[in-house]
Amino acid sequence: MTESTTTLRGGHAPAPPSPAEIRAERRRLIESVRALRRLLDGRRAFELADRRRLNRQARDRERAEAACLKTLQRVHERRLRRERSLARRLNGLDGKREHQERHALTVLRRESVENSLRATRLTTNDVNGIGAGLIRDLAAAGIRTAADFTRVSWGKAPGGKGGEVLYIHRPHGRKVHINGIGEHRGRPLMEWRRAAVARAKARAPQELPADQRHRIAEIIEAERARLQAEAAELPREADAAREEAVRLRTEALSRIAGAAREAGRAAAERRAEFDAMAERLIALQAELAAHRDRYGDAGRRLRRAQTRALRPLPAVPAPRTPGAPAGAAEPGSGSGEGTPADDPWAVGAPGTHVRASLAWLLPVLLFALFTVAGVGELGDTTPPLWLRVGSRLTALAVTAELLRLWVPRRRPRTAGPMPPGTGTQTTAMFLALVAAGMFGSGDPDVRVAAWVTAALSALLLATGTGRRGKG
Structure with a gap:
């Protein structure tokens, strides 16, 4: 405390300060305490903001961990789905080979029957009752071989005049009527075609040639090799995806930790400033109390301000340790009642x-x-x-x-x-x-x-x- 006294010469005791000097010194101490209190009023808001910062950083860490776990789960599920799909396709290759061989044999037999029917030409010696004139009329309508028609049916005459007539159906849906060919000539014509189809089917090959079976086997084996290579690549792809997820999590946590260190360093500096101001305020309060005890009351106007200045410091939230869980009790916060x-x-x-x-x-x-x-x-x-x-x-x-x-x-x-x-x-x-x-x-x-x-x-x-x- 600064003494507003003067020391007399010759070793005499200092003269007591005047009432005006006492009030001025008391006013100076009160104003200093009041100024420090105004500065310390921001500590509670600072501690709450710092706690929100720690909570926000904890949430960011939890989100980074959760995102990594979710990505790893997706990678695992995708790998299982693809492994099951590849195993199912590999197991079905043998059935696929048999299906392709049956399909190829069906196509080969159909082509053989069609070629045989195209080679079976209609002549006057094949169908009873059909002479050279009807052969020419059929040829004019496009019917020369057994492949040029499929069946016969009855229907109304062209133009709607007359009764029903016999129609000969072409392969692509067209039907024609040939004058002179009715029921008695149409039935033998169909019998001739059915006999030609039966002969063609009998002469058609009953199994695939060796070169076609070998070609199908090569296609199936190539597909098997491709699927096996894809299955062998799955673990490497999954490992790469997991490493990428872990890398992203590590980068996110490193970034959060770096920001937390910087913010923690700034918060520690700010907290040290508040602590220094609190110590200075306590020292000023002690000085003010000593001044009051030494010189007594300094007047009615300063009494109330002096009482407010000597109030104890308000409680502030205790800083939370960055690694502590959000719901943990702070040091010195009691036994946890009301949790x-x-x-x-x-x-x-x-x-x-x-x-x-x-x-x-x-x-x-x-x-x-x-x-x-x-x-x-x-x-x-x-x-x-x-x-x-x-x-x-x-x-x-x-x-x-x-x-x-x-x-x-x-x-x-x-x-x-x-x-x-x-x-x-x-x-x-x-x-x-x-x-x-x-x-x-x-x-x-x-x-x-x-x-x-x-x-x-x-x-x-x-x-x-x-x-x-x-x-």
């Missing part, structure tokens, strides 16, 4: 990034329903007016209170659990409304259950209120 374990409706711990549970919407909706429908008004039951009005007002008050507590705790900046004991109080109010509905029904059979429910409601309400008071 989420005390209340089944609570989620997380105050000051963390964990929000109030969405399960609280269930009681909110239930009490909102009671606000609209009331209690004890089902069927033909009509409770008293005071019960109808009182139950709705009670349900409305509970709904408003739950929303008042729950909505701010869902916001990112004010996230936190519901106060301890809120779940017990909510259950108590629900039982109270149920008991009121039982009493309002007027049924004597439920009187005992109504009194038991009411007593349980009162007990739970007292318990929840006590826990809310402690929290």
Whole structure:
């Protein structure tokens, strides 16, 4: 403390300061304390912001880990799907070979039958009743061989005049009528064609030639080799995808850790500044107290400012260790009363990034329903007016209170659990409304259950209120 005294010559004691000097010194100390207090007022906001930063970095680390795990899971599932698909295709190659051989033999026999039918020309000696004139008429209509028609049928004459006539159907859907060819000549014509088809099928090859079977076998073996190579490549592709996912996770964690180190270093410097200011404030308060004890009261105007200046420092949130879990208790924060374990409706711990549970919407909706429908008004039951009005007002008050507590705790900046004991109080109010509905029904059979429910409601309400008071 700076003494506003002067030392007399000759070793005499210093002269006491004047009242004006005492007040000036006292005012200087008070203003210094007040200035430091204004600077220290920002420490709480700084600690809360730093805690939000740590929570945000923890969320970023969790997201990086979750993204890596999700990618690894996708890689594993994709590998299993492709392995099953390749195994199924490899197992089906033998059946595919047999199918291709059967198909190739079918095509070969069909081509052989068609070539044989094209080579079987229609002559006057083949069909009884068909002379050279009809052969020429058939040739003019494009029917020269057994391959040029497929069947015969009866239909109306061309132009719709006359009765039914015999039509000869061409391979591509056209049909022609040849004058002079009716039922007696059409039947032998079809018999001749059926005989030609039977001879062609009998002469058609019954198995594939060796060169075609060898060609199909080469195609199947090439497909097998390709599938086996693709199956052998799957583990390398999966390993590469896993390495890429791990690399991305490592880069993300390194980036987050680097940013955390920089932010932590800046926070430590800022915290050291606050600590130095707090020590300086304590020293100034001690100096102010010593000045007050030495010189007494400095006047009515400075008394109130002096009292405010000597108040203890406000408590600030303790800094959280970066590696500690978000819900862990801080050093010196007590034994953990009012933690989420005390209340089944609570989620997380105050000051963390964990929000109030969405399960609280269930009681909110239930009490909102009671606000609209009331209690004890089902069927033909009509409770008293005071019960109808009182139950709705009670349900409305509970709904408003739950929303008042729950909505701010869902916001990112004010996230936190519901106060301890809120779940017990909510259950108590629900039982109270149920008991009121039982009493309002007027049924004597439920009187005992109504009194038991009411007593349980009162007990739970007292318990929840006590826990809310402690929290």
